Amino acid sequence: MAAIPWPVTDQSPNPDIVGSAITVSGLVKQFGRFAALRGVTAEFAAGRFYAILGGNGAGKTTLLRILAGLIQPTRGSVSCFGKSPREMCEELGYMAHPSLLYDEMSGMENLRYFARLYGISDADRCQDAIRAVNLDPALPRPVGQYSQGMRQRMSLARAILHGPRVLLLDEPFSNVDVASATEMTGLLGKMRDAGRTIFVVTHQASLLEAVADEFVWMEAGQIARRSAPTLAGSIAAGSTKGRGAE
Amino acid sequence: MTPSTSSLAAVTLKKDLRLEWRSKDAINAMLFFALLVVVIFSFSFDPTAEESREIAGGLIWVAFLFAAVVALNQTWARELRNDVLDAYRVSPAPPNSLFLAKVLGNFIFVSVLELVMAPLFIVFYNLRALGPSYQLLLVGALGTWALVVNGTFFAAMSLRTRSREVMLPLLLFPISIPAILAMVQATRNILTGEASAQFWIVLLGAYDVVFTIACLLLFETILQAE
Numbered sequence: 033m034a035a036i037p038w039p040v041t042d043q044s045p046n047p048d049i050v051g052s053a054i055t056v057s058g059l060v061k062q063f064g065r066f067a068a069l070r071g072v073t074a075e076f077a078a079g080r081f082y083a084i085l086g087g088n089g090a091g092k093t094t095l096l097r098i099l100a101g102l103i104q105p106t107r108g109s110v111s112c113f114g115k116s117p118r119e120m121c122e123e124l125g126y127m128a129h130p131s132l133l134y135d136e137m138s139g140m141e142n143l144r145y146f147a148r149l150y151g152i153s154d155a156d157r158c159q160d161a162i163r164a165v166n167l168d169p170a171l172p173r174p175v176g177q178y179s180q181g182m183r184q185r186m187s188l189a190r191a192i193l194h195g196p197r198v199l200l201l202d203e204p205f206s207n208v209d210v211a212s213a214t215e216m217t218g219l220l221g222k223m224r225d226a227g228r229t230i231f232v233v234t235h236q237a238s239l240l241e242a243v244a245d246e247f248v249w250m251e252a253g254q255i256a257r258r259s260a261p262t263l264a265g266s267i268a269a270g271s272t273k274g275r276g277a278e
Numbered sequence: 279m280t281p282s283t284s285s286l287a288a289v290t291l292k293k294d295l296r297l298e299w300r301s302k303d304a305i306n307a308m309l310f311f312a313l314l315v316v317v318i319f320s321f322s323f324d325p326t327a328e329e330s331r332e333i334a335g336g337l338i339w340v341a342f343l344f345a346a347v348v349a350l351n352q353t354w355a356r357e358l359r360n361d362v363l364d365a366y367r368v369s370p371a372p373p374n375s376l377f378l379a380k381v382l383g384n385f386i387f388v389s390v391l392e393l394v395m396a397p398l399f400i401v402f403y404n405l406r407a408l409g410p411s412y413q414l415l416l417v418g419a420l421g422t423w424a425l426v427v428n429g430t431f432f433a434a435m436s437l438r439t440r441s442r443e444v445m446l447p448l449l450l451f452p453i454s455i456p457a458i459l460a461m462v463q464a465t466r467n468i469l470t471g472e473a474s475a476q477f478w479i480v481l482l483g484a485y486d487v488v489f490t491i492a493c494l495l496l497f498e499t500i501l502q503a504e
Contacts, residue, residue: 101368132362134360135359137293146369148286190365
């Protein structure tokens with residue numbers, strides 16, 4: 033594994049990569065008889081910030097989980113810097129809607145455990161990640177006693193802990209107050225400026241207008257369109273009704 | 279660099295022991311369950327010392343098997359809360375380090391249970407081994423490993439099923455029959471002193487080796503299953 037750059041706002045390990053970070057081709061995902069994705073084909077450039085938008089059931093979360101290597105597509109392929117997501121797992125950071133943290137442990141204890149999974153034994157790195165999301169690393173409270181917003185921020189700290197080149201975030205701003213959400217988008221913007229590729233699934237597109245490079249609108253398991261990061265004229269597409277579970 | 283399977287297993291085991299120490303979910307449930315079984319069986323049968331030696335092997339291992347299921351269910355339930363298992367799945371950590379940590383954790387929990395319950399069995403059933411009693415330690419260790427290695431595997435397998443608490447015994451008990459038979463017969467032989475327990479101990483050892491290897495080979499498929 034290449035040396036992990038830290039802090040995460042430092043330059044990405046391969047800033048010279050200007051081609052595709054992720055390429056998906058003919059992606060279909062069936063859950064029983066329900067098709068969550070219906071032939072998604074797209075190319076996402078390295079070092080850009082993508083906001084994935086769409087109504088409930090549009091397939092946003094399913095797409096993100098496939099990119100993270102958590103689920104396999106029924107048909108089609110995914111390539112992350114020319115490799116499969118599983119092969120690139122050290123370079124991927126994933127944040128889900130649930131916190132992916134142990135409620136009974138403090139934030140620092142959680143991060144120290146997850147850091148070890150990536151071969152990081154440096155406690156300073158965990159402290160830096162917690163400070164980067166504006167939390168106190170010395171907070172002894174277990175995560176289960178955090179507010180929802182604090183939990184989201186700690187979850188983001190876990191996702192960026194190993195300095196991933198690609199960040200996949202599912203609803204990172206849900207239940208986060210506006211000030212904290214703005215801080216989080218600022219951090220993500222800095223990470224993008226450092227050459228990292230960022231995907232954010234969200235219903236709060238307005239938060240990302242200033243920082244995202246592109247809005248990717250999903251509808252009924254397909255990418256309906258890609259647009260400049262502005263909501264003007266995009267609301268209709270974003271509010272399209274979905275078809276079920278994502 | 280990704281650490282070795284053994285060092286990651288040690289880290290995960292330490293984390294699991296810490297979580298159990300704080301919540302005491304598994305150990306409390308197991309202890310109360312096993313205690314109830316001992317007391318109820320004792321009042322139901324009221325056996326003589328000689329009868330106890332004949333039936334104790336079965337009673338002890340059935341009590342431990344049922345109690346172990348409680349811990350086995352708990353071990354993965356913890357990973358499902360907040361979808362923490364996904365954080366492990368997206369990491370480069372080898373799946374087998376997670377499996378080994380869970381097996382070792384369950385082995386410790388069930389061993390603690392056995393150490394606490396053994397004196398109660400001796401008192402309630404007036405037990406005294408007529409055979410080589412040191413062999414009970416070997417049977418205990420090998421038998422416990424057999425229960426937890428399969429139990430941990432099948433608990434992981436039933437993770438994504440709707441009624442996993444019911445599914446685990448349905449999967450675990452049939453496949454554990456050879457091990458249970460060996461444990462019960464070995465314990466009975468040691469307690470009564472009528473025959474050697476060697477054959478059953480060797481059988482138990484072989485069972486442990488085969489199922490540990492099989493579970494290690496198959497666990498990655500189970501972990502990455504949707």
